Structure formats: C-alpha cells, structure tokens
Amino acid sequence: MLKSQTPALDTEARPPSHLFYLSSLRRPLVDRAEGIYIWTQDGRRFIDGSSGPMVANIGHSNRNVLDAMKRQMDRATFAYRLHFENEPAEELARALAAKLPEGMDRIFFVSGGSEATESCIKLARQWAVATGQPRRWKVITRFPSYHGGTLGSLSVTGDDALAETFAPMMQVMPTVPAPAAWRDRDNLSIEQRGIRYADMLEEKILAEGPESVLAFIMEPVGGAATAALVAPDSYYPRIREICDRYGILLIHDEVMSGAGRTGKFLGGDHWNCKPDIVALSKGLGSGYAPLGALAAPMRLVQPL
Numbered sequence: 001m002l003k004s005q006t007p008a009l010d011t012e013a014r015p016p017s018h019l020f021y022l023s024s025l026r027r028p029l030v031d032r033a034e035g036i037y038i039w040t041q042d043g044r045r046f047i048d049g050s051s052g053p054m055v056a057n058i059g060h061s062n063r064n065v066l067d068a069m070k071r072q073m074d075r076a077t078f079a080y081r082l083h084f085e086n087e088p089a090e091e092l093a094r095a096l097a098a099k100l101p102e103g104m105d106r107i108f109f110v111s112g113g114s115e116a117t118e119s120c121i122k123l124a125r126q127w128a129v130a131t132g133q134p135r136r137w138k139v140i141t142r143f144p145s146y147h148g149g150t151l152g153s154l155s156v157t158g159d160d161a162l163a164e165t166f167a168p169m170m171q172v173m174p175t176v177p178a179p180a181a182w183r184d185r186d187n188l189s190i191e192q193r194g195i196r197y198a199d200m201l202e203e204k205i206l207a208e209g210p211e212s213v214l215a216f217i218m219e220p221v222g223g224a225a226t227a228a229l230v231a232p233d234s235y236y237p238r239i240r241e242i243c244d245r246y247g248i249l250l251i252h253d254e255v256m257s258g259a260g261r262t263g264k265f266l267g268g269d270h271w272n273c274k275p276d277i278v279a280l281s282k283g284l285g286s287g288y289a290p291l292g293a294l295a296a297p298m299r300l301v302q303p304l
C-alpha cells in the first residue's frame with residue numbers, strides 16, 4: 001500500500017488507555033466485525049487473515065450464534081454447577097463428545113486455553129494419585145512449545161524467555177526437542193527422523209525415571225512456538241506406543257489446532273491419534289465467549 005493511502009491512527013482523539021498492552025504502540029480501534037472482515041473507526045476494512053489469532057474459526061458476529069446467545073441470556077445467564085445442571089452445557093458437551101475420538105466423552109468446560117491445558121495436567125495428576133501412583137508427577141513437554149501463561153501451563157511451555165522470570169515460583173518440566181525434522185541435515189528419510197524424534201521421548205523417560213513420569217503434552221499441529229509444525233507421519237503412532245509402554249498419559253493440546261482449524265475437528269485426527277486427554281479452546285468459542293474444554297475418557301475420570 002502506498003504511504004499516502006495509509007491513514008494516520010486517530011490516537012489524539014482517544015482518551016489515554018488504562019489497559020495493559022504488550023507495547024505502548026496504539027493500534028487501530030475496532031468499530032465492528034462480520035465474517036472475515038473487521039472495520040476500524042477510521043473507516044478502514046481489514047481482512048482478519050489470522051482470525052485474531054486463530055480464534056474466530058466461524059467468523060465474526062455470526063447472526064445464528066448471536067441470536068442463540070441472546071435467547072439463552074434472556075432465560076438465564078449463570079447457574080452454579082455444584083447446585084444446578086444446565087441444558088446448554090449438557091448439549092454442548094454431548095455435541096463435542098460426538099466429534100472427539102471414540103470414548104473421549106467426559107467434558108469439563110473452562111474459560112480459556114491456559115486453564116484447559118492446566119486442567120489436563122491436574123486431571124492427570126489426580127488420576128495418578130487416585131490409582132495408587134503418587135510418585136508420577138513429571139509432565140514432559142517439547143521445546144519449543146506454547147501451552148499457556150498461567151503458572152501451571154507455563155511450567156510445560158518450552159520457552160526460556162517466557163519462563164525465566166517465574167522459574168523460581170514453579171516446577172519447570174523436562175523437555176524433548178520439537179520434531180522439526182524438515183530442518184535436519186542427515187541421511188535419514190523423513191519417516192526415520194520421525195521415529196528418532198519420538199525415541200527422544202523414550203530416552204527422556206528413562207533418564208527421568210519412568211516411575212516419576214506422569215504425562216507427555218504436545219500439539220499435534222504446532223502453533224505459536226513452532227509455526228504450524230507437522231511431524232513426520234511415523235512420529236504420532238510411535239509416541240502413542242512409548243506412552244503406553246511406560247503407563248504415561250498422552251495429552252494433546254488442541255487449543256489452537258482443534259475445533260476445525262486444520263480441516264478436521266482435531267489436528268490429531270489427520271493421523272487417527274488416540275490421546276488420553278485433550279485440551280480445546282480458541283475456535284471452540286470462536287471469540288463469542290471465553291471458552292475452553294478438557295475431554296477425557298471415563299476410565300480416567302471414574303477413579304476421581
């Protein structure tokens with residue numbers, strides 16, 4: 001775009017911001033949004049090419065969703081889950097379970113992605129304690145990776161810069177390299193590299209002591225930290241095999257890759273993956289409401 005076509009931001013007209021932003025740089029002020037478009041108050045129209053980022057899977061301000069939200073809010077806006085059941089939550093859980101791998105039919109709704117991954121870790125730990133395996137607590141993760149910003153989800157986020165300040169306040173977990181196999185310069189085939197990366201998990205489990213390892217968390221299709229990283233096909237079944245061999249739970253973080261973002265409902269569906277626990281958010285609520293979910297089979301939930 002020519003410089004003369006880019007209007008200056010209307011920041012002078014705006015009151016000073018009281019919000020925490022990541023930088024002091026002011027940004028265009030949103031007026032409205034619909035479908036793939038966002039209009040700003042200075043009259044520009046943007047294509048929201050990143051779905052802001054990777055959240056608005058069904059597009060902005062979908063009339064069907066807005067009408068359904070309004071209908072529900074006119075009836076009731078909140079019901080405490082220890083005191084009441086509510087029909088929309090039941091319906092959503094049923095619809096979600098129908099889209100997930102067979103048997104993955106216990107759903108726990110939360111408010112976002114970090115809470116979803118953290119809840120997965122907590123469920124894994126509760127399951128281990130309830131089934132007489134209290135020595136299992138380590139959650140192996142990949143480096144680099146991003147699983148969230150709360151202290152629990154940050155502890156499994158493979159990013160030194162993000163974790164550094166908070167490291168003394170949390171338990172930083174063991175890592176294995178993310179399978180960036182396309183980058184390697186060796187004589188192995190891509191599938192052999194996939195096996196090699198998966199086997200690094202086994203080496204890490206053995207080094208840590210298998211009896212202390214609780215779970216392995218990974219994104220089937222990488223997001224913020226690994227730029228849509230897809231592992232070689234051989235990686236996925238081998239990871240499953242290794243987790244099974246040592247009684248370790250496989251957690252799939254589908255916060256970004258799930259809810260249809262990669263063309264199947266879950267990113268892992270491209271390889272028919274059968275994780276033990278799945279975290280969802282972002283596209284699940286598509287920005288209409290803060291929403292995340294954890295999904296697990298009854299065999300993990302029942303012992304609690």
Ligand SMILES: Cc1ncc(COP(=O)(O)O)c(C=O)c1O
Nearest residue numbers: 112113114146147148223255256
């Ligand atoms: C893969 C993944 N997991 C977890 C999160 C954390 O989600 P939230 O920002 O909703 O807490 C993100 C956010 O980008 C993510 O991409």
